[in-house]
Amino acid sequence: MKRRKAIQFYSPDGSETYTGDCPRWIAAMRHLRRDLRQRTVIVYGIGPWPCWDC
Numbered sequence: 001m002k003r004r005k006a007i008q009f010y011s012p013d014g015s016e017t018y019t020g021d022c023p024r025w026i027a028a029m030r031h032l033r034r035d036l037r038q039r040t041v042i043v044y045g046i047g048p049w050p051c052w053d054c
Contacts, residue, residue, distance in 0.1 A: 006043045009036040019043060 006021040009029050019041065020026065029036070 003042060003044050006041055007038055008041045009033060009038050011036055 004021060006019050007026050007029075008017060008019045010017045016036065018029065018036075020029075021043075030038070
């Protein structure tokens with residue numbers, strides 16, 4: 001199974017989580033959702049992950 005790093009955005013209360021590894025998606029989330037915290041996570045499998053480069 002493929003393993004890779006991704007960024008997970010999450011709300012402080014845990015009600016929202018979003019995970020992806022597309023650079024454009026990460027930049028947009030950082031800009032548009034400043035209320036969410038972020039952390040680097042290891043994900044397994046091939047996705048599907050949000051990708052705006054495709």
